[in-house]
Amino acid sequence: MKRQSRVAAAALVVGLVWAAGGCSDGLTDINKDPNQPTVVPVEFLLPNAIRATVEGVYGSWQLLSHTSIWPQHTCQLQYPDEERGQVRPGNMDGFWSGFYTGGLKDIQQVIDIGIESEHVNAEAVGLIWKSWIFHIVTDYWGDVPYSQALRGGAEGGIIPVYDAQSDIYAGMISDLTAAVGKLNPSALTFGAGDILYGDDMEAWRKFANSLRMRLAMRMSEADPSGAQSAFTAAYQAGGFTSNADNAFLDFPGPPYAFPLYENYLGRDDHGMSATMIDTLKALNDPRLYFYAEPAANDGEYRGHYNGYQSIPSDMSLDDYSRIGNFWRADGIATPATIITYSEVLFLQAEAAARGWIAADAETLYLEAIEANMNQYDAYGVGPSDAEIATYLDEPRVAYEGINSIHLQKWISLFMTGPEAWSHIRRTDVPHLEMGPDLFISRIPVRLPYPDTEQSLNNENLQAAVTRQGGGLGLITPVWWDQN
Numbered sequence: 001m002k003r004q005s006r007v008a009a010a011a012l013v014v015g016l017v018w019a020a021g022g023c024s025d026g027l028t029d030i031n032k033d034p035n036q037p038t039v040v041p042v043e044f045l046l047p048n049a050i051r052a053t054v055e056g057v058y059g060s061w062q063l064l065s066h067t068s069i070w071p072q073h074t075c076q077l078q079y080p081d082e083e084r085g086q087v088r089p090g091n092m093d094g095f096w097s098g099f100y101t102g103g104l105k106d107i108q109q110v111i112d113i114g115i116e117s118e119h120v121n122a123e124a125v126g127l128i129w130k131s132w133i134f135h136i137v138t139d140y141w142g143d144v145p146y147s148q149a150l151r152g153g154a155e156g157g158i159i160p161v162y163d164a165q166s167d168i169y170a171g172m173i174s175d176l177t178a179a180v181g182k183l184n185p186s187a188l189t190f191g192a193g194d195i196l197y198g199d200d201m202e203a204w205r206k207f208a209n210s211l212r213m214r215l216a217m218r219m220s221e222a223d224p225s226g227a228q229s230a231f232t233a234a235y236q237a238g239g240f241t242s243n244a245d246n247a248f249l250d251f252p253g254p255p256y257a258f259p260l261y262e263n264y265l266g267r268d269d270h271g272m273s274a275t276m277i278d279t280l281k282a283l284n285d286p287r288l289y290f291y292a293e294p295a296a297n298d299g300e301y302r303g304h305y306n307g308y309q310s311i312p313s314d315m316s317l318d319d320y321s322r323i324g325n326f327w328r329a330d331g332i333a334t335p336a337t338i339i340t341y342s343e344v345l346f347l348q349a350e351a352a353a354r355g356w357i358a359a360d361a362e363t364l365y366l367e368a369i370e371a372n373m374n375q376y377d378a379y380g381v382g383p384s385d386a387e388i389a390t391y392l393d394e395p396r397v398a399y400e401g402i403n404s405i406h407l408q409k410w411i412s413l414f415m416t417g418p419e420a421w422s423h424i425r426r427t428d429v430p431h432l433e434m435g436p437d438l439f440i441s442r443i444p445v446r447l448p449y450p451d452t453e454q455s456l457n458n459e460n461l462q463a464a465v466t467r468q469g470g471g472l473g474l475i476t477p478v479w480w481d482q483n
Contacts, residue, residue: 042113042122043193045106046129050196051256053103053133054249058336058417060263061091064270067417070444071410071424072432073276075304077317078269083306085440085474092450099137100149107133108150121189121201124182128208131172131179132338135215138168139422140447142471142478143464145457146171159457162464165479166223173215173230176208180237183208196249196338207247210239210339213347214419218426220354221482228356235348235357240341243375248335260323261331268328272321275432277303279411283396286383287373291414292321307435307443326381327415334379337416342372346409353402362399365408366392372412403429428483444474445481 056062068074069083076083107130114122138144146168148160163171189199197203212234219227240246251258272292280288281301288301295302296318304311304320311320327334345368352361369392376382383391391397397408406429413420424432425445432443449472453461470476477483 039113040109042110042119042126043190045110045113046122046125046190046193047195049103049106049110049129049133050249052106053099053136054336054338055259056095056098056102057136058415059259060270062095063415063417064260064263065091066447067421068415069273069306071413071420072273072306073414073420074323075271075273075306076269077271077304077311077320080306080308080310080437082444084309084435084438085444087444087448087474089448089451092448093452095140095447096450096452099133100145103133104130104137104150120182120184120187124179124184124201125190125194125204127175127179127182128204128211131175131208132211134168135172135211136418138165139218139418139478141449142446142468142476144168145460159460161460164467169215169219169480173212176212176215177233180205180208196247203245206238206240206245207339209234209237210245210247210344212237213239213344213351214339217347217350218422218480220350220480221426222480228354231347231351231356235351240339240344243341243371243377246340246375247338249338250335251333253333258327258331258334258336260327261329261334264328264331268322269317270323271317272301272303272323274303274305275430276411276414277301277321279407279430284391284394285411286387286391287411287414290326290382291324293323293325295319295321305435306432307438309437323415326376326379337375339419340372340375342368342375342412343409343419345371346405346412349405350402353405361402361405365399365405368405368412369397369408406430425477425481425483440473440475442475445477446471446474448472448474 064074065076065082066087069076081088107126110122111126111130113119114124114126134144134146138146142165143162144165145160146163151160183201183205185201189201191199194200197207213231216227216231216234219230277288277292279285280291292301292303294300297316298319301321302319311317322328325331345364348357348359349361349364349368351357352359352364370388373383373388373391398404406423406427410420410423410427410430413423434443449461449465465471468476468479
């Protein structure tokens with residue numbers, strides 16, 4: 001089934017899930033209708049877990065005000081609080097609860113129902129998506145509740161311990177590996193409920209293995225031998241092999257529009273970082289005209305440098321480039337980019353450069369760039385074949401080792417939010433300059449724990465903070481960040 005048609009079919013399912021969820025709170029046993037099921041079916045829970053989490057991660061607060069400004073892809077032109085290291089405690093509480101009481105809660109129900117009813121694909125897909133959510137959560141905060149997080153009552157759901165990030169990574173890789181072994185194309189699936197891959201279990205298998213490669217490479221500086229072992233196992237198991245495999249969550253249009261389009265309708269004060277604009281110009285990169293819009297005043301492509309209190313007094317908002325219209329003004333049905341074939345190729349190129357796999361790093365590097373430039377072909381945007389060929393022949397694009405991979409991957413991860421931020425934290429390529437008006441001693445490398453955890457689970461929180469050597473601020477690196 002084509003992606004657009006399966007998403008349109010699933011839109012009604014998601015609406016019904018949200019409507020059902022909104023009507024179920026507070027009902028007592030006396031008022032329960034014996035003709036209504038007490039357990040929400042997995043075909044309703046799965047799309048809710050997928051869409052709600054994606055809308056949060058790729059929404060304006062997480063993406064535009066946190067995870068795309070710190071890797072210096074974009075900037076806050078008018079209200080640069082987060083850019084300068086001043087985050088709002090209410091946002092931290094909202095992000096945290098949105099994960100734990102939203103997508104994670106729903107996907108754990110999918111897993112539990114799958115186990116209880118022997119619905120193997122529900123269990124497997126549930127484990128895969130749970131791992132995707134948790135890798136965002138732990139990369140934001142470091143040590144977080146994991147092994148006890150989704151239990152109830154006396155088992156630890158109310159005051160769960162915080163697991164070490166190294167243990168969380170081991171758990172996610174284990175779950176992804178187990179899930180691949182459980183997927184069964186011949187078994188029961190989700191009907192219209194699989195809004196990501198339309199019940200294609202082979203696609204979910206590739207997604208799981210690709211995510212395993214991402215997680216393994218993330219560990220490369222903190223646990224080199226463990227990272228290599230995990231990566232080679234995932235690589236041999238087989239990840240994405242073309243752009244047809246890309247994990248894109250499509251939005252069929254109102255009431256389900258790409259979150260940044262909805263943000264655009266109300267405000268337009270997020271712009272392009274000068275770091276990204278200047279890099280693209282220096283490389284004669286045709287993605288410049290796709291990633292950014294020209295400044296309204298003079299038609300120039302001009303970014304603003306991150307970490308400043310305000311734009312210069314002799315400049316206006318119209319002197320700066322905005323984010324490309326594909327994501328904003330024309331973004332009503334733009335997909336959220338979860339993980340791509342291009343990223344997998346960059347991961348494999350780095351693995352080859354490290355000697356982890358028997359492959360040619362340069363070939364993979366060039367294929368990764370080309371795949372990135374072509375990944376939105378189905379949406380009618382991006383560089384032409386001629387522009388791609390010219391770019392790959394640019395002397396400044398020639399492969400010169402692992403830092404070439406890191407730089408091009410940083411460019412390719414535009415508008416991927418947390419993945420771009422994690423990439424820059426792990427590699428420090430390109431090296432980002434601090435703005436002069438930061439409130440803190442470095443560009444943020446973690447999110448601070450929410451105030452609610454300090455009130456409700458302080459003993460376990462403080463144990464995690466002590467174990468990590470910090471964590472209530474934004475400047476203490478997470479476990480895998482060795483820069």
